[in-house]
Amino acid sequence: MIALRGVRGLRVEDVAAEAGVSKTLIYYHFRDRAGLVTSALEYVNDRAEGYADIAEDDDSPARELLLRLLAAEFQDDAAVRENSAVWAEVRAAATFDEGLRPVLTALTERWLVDLAELIADGQDDGTIPASVDSRAAAIRLTALVEGLSGRWLAGLITTLEARAHVEAALNRELLPAA
Amino acid sequence: MIALRGVRGLRVEDVAAEAGVSKTLIYYHFRDRAGLVTSALEYVNDRAEGYADIAEDDDSPARELLLRLLAAEFQDDAAVRENSAVWAEVRAAATFDEGLRPVLTALTERWLVDLAELIADGQDDGTIPASVDSRAAAIRLTALVEGLSGRWLAGLITTLEARAHVEAALNRELLPAA
Numbered sequence: 001m002i003a004l005r006g007v008r009g010l011r012v013e014d015v016a017a018e019a020g021v022s023k024t025l026i027y028y029h030f031r032d033r034a035g036l037v038t039s040a041l042e043y044v045n046d047r048a049e050g051y052a053d054i055a056e057d058d059d060s061p062a063r064e065l066l067l068r069l070l071a072a073e074f075q076d077d078a079a080v081r082e083n084s085a086v087w088a089e090v091r092a093a094a095t096f097d098e099g100l101r102p103v104l105t106a107l108t109e110r111w112l113v114d115l116a117e118l119i120a121d122g123q124d125d126g127t128i129p130a131s132v133d134s135r136a137a138a139i140r141l142t143a144l145v146e147g148l149s150g151r152w153l154a155g156l157i158t159t160l161e162a163r164a165h166v167e168a169a170l171n172r173e174l175l176p177a178a
Numbered sequence: 179m180i181a182l183r184g185v186r187g188l189r190v191e192d193v194a195a196e197a198g199v200s201k202t203l204i205y206y207h208f209r210d211r212a213g214l215v216t217s218a219l220e221y222v223n224d225r226a227e228g229y230a231d232i233a234e235d236d237d238s239p240a241r242e243l244l245l246r247l248l249a250a251e252f253q254d255d256a257a258v259r260e261n262s263a264v265w266a267e268v269r270a271a272a273t274f275d276e277g278l279r280p281v282l283t284a285l286t287e288r289w290l291v292d293l294a295e296l297i298a299d300g301q302d303d304g305t306i307p308a309s310v311d312s313r314a315a316a317i318r319l320t321a322l323v324e325g326l327s328g329r330w331l332a333g334l335i336t337t338l339e340a341r342a343h344v345e346a347a348l349n350r351e352l353l354p355a356a
Contacts, residue, residue, distance in 0.1 A: 093184075
């Protein structure tokens with residue numbers, strides 16, 4: 001429902017009606033509206049880890065895994081689009097609603113740490129230059145993906161274009177530092 | 179008011195009250211709510227051209243102008259922050275509201291053309307390699323700035339960090355193509 005109507009349009013009674021349960025039950029499980037939004041964001045985050053299509057025992061070079069992980073954000077698939085819309089919406093809403101910032105900060109940090117670790121893995125397996133600043137590169141690649149995602153959701157660029165830009169940016173970002 | 183409450187929270191009667199005029203006068207000038215949002219976006223866009231602090235007759239190298247233009251999106255200044263919030267909000271709302279897409283597309287295209295021209299100027303004055311794809315680089319730099327802007331507005335990164343990332347990404351984006 002956040003993907004359809006945004007965070008600010010989210011009403012607990014609508015969620016209850018959609019789920020076919022009482023408002024009381026929603027409050028019992030999620031405490032308040034903020035708890036509901038936090039849980040939705042955590043759900044979306046867990047689901048994103050699934051659709052990147054990287055198995056636990058995948059031993060491809062880390063650089064290739066990194067590209068697959070970032071490119072997976074752009075797929076002609078309802079769940080992927082919905083995930084992306086929920087993230088964009090919560091980020092936009094956090095500008096106005098400071099109550100959303102703790103969960104946003106925590107999940108963003110988890111994502112950045114995962115990306116930075118993947119870059120470090122690539123430095124170990126020799127597919128990424130040792131001189132790359134893994135944290136800074138992770139922040140820029142994330143910002144790029146988020147920016148492209150906004151344009152993709154708004155219909156300004158296609159899935160293929162978004163993926164091509166991710167790959168081009170990744171190749172530039174992972175060049176040896178000057 | 180869009181920067182404060184978002185597009186979806188925008189009510190014509192609140193705008194009329196804030197401006198101290200009647201709703202009828204608002205409708206007379208802007209026709210409808212969509213016309214009001216479009217005008218707000220155009221206003222914000224024109225204002226952005228002012229705060230980049232680049233004079234018409236500035237003959238600095240194009241590459242330097244490009245960096246100043248992009249870095250100018252991050253300033254500890256209420257108008258800059260407001261501009262950024264309005265853009266982010268209209269982009270996010272365009273995911274749900276197709277009526278916002280025409281003006282968003284038109285203004286985005288104008289910005290991309292301006293950036294690509296500045297890159298082409300740099301290719302003429304020798305500060306940017308001829309092998310850079312000006313349109314693709316403009317799209318990626320814009321997406322990066324928009325992504326950083328979302329994190330900056332949500333308090334996830336500081337103004338200085340955002341500017342440092344813009345400069346680092348610009349330097350990578352403007353390397354000669356492999």
